[in-house]
Amino acid sequence: MARMQKLHAKVANQRKDFLHKTAFRLANTCSVLCVEDRNIRNLVKNRKLSKSIHDTGCGMSRQFLVYKCEHNAGQLVKMKPHFTTQDCSNCGKRVKKSLSVRTHVCPGCGLVLDRDYNAALNIEKAGLIQIGFIPAI
Numbered sequence: 196m197a198r199m200q201k202l203h204a205k206v207a208n209q210r211k212d213f214l215h216k217t218a219f220r221l222a223n224t225c226s227v228l229c230v231e232d233r234n235i236r237n238l239v240k241n242r243k244l245s246k247s248i249h250d251t252g253c254g255m256s257r258q259f260l261v262y263k264c265e266h267n268a269g270q271l272v273k274m275k276p277h278f279t280t281q282d283c284s285n286c287g288k289r290v291k292k293s294l295s296v297r298t299h300v301c302p303g304c305g306l307v308l309d310r311d312y313n314a315a316l317n318i319e320k321a322g323l324i325q326i327g328f329i330p331a332i
């Protein structure tokens with residue numbers, strides 16, 4: 196039992212170390228970081244998602260990003276997470292898909308992208324519009 200606890204502690208420390216280093220690298224290389232303003236507590240209530248959310252340390256990584264951005268005078272932009280995974284980052288067409296569909300395939304413009312990468316492009320664009328860096332169309 197003590198051996199299992201040690202292993203769990205080791206994995207938790209490795210995860211924390213990875214999140215620290217990633218937040219540090221992002222805050223050092225980007226002057227603006229755009230993230231979805233999600234309520235992590237509500238997401239954790241979803242049984243299908245809660246383990247993944249805990250495993251990736253979503254809440255912890257958000258705290259690290261806030262701290263590192265403040266420390267490096269960077270800007271952390273939180274944008275409303277409306278249809279970031281559904282909307283096409285190229286043409287804006289809404290492409291409905293369930294959580295299990297991991298690839299974005301747009302019937303409008305033909306764009307094929309990893310679901311998360313498509314969402315990241317939408318988050319970046321919405322964040323930059325929010326701070327007035329690019330105009331809203």
Ligand SMILES: [Zn+2]
Binds near residue numbers: 286303304306
């Ligand atoms: Zn499209």
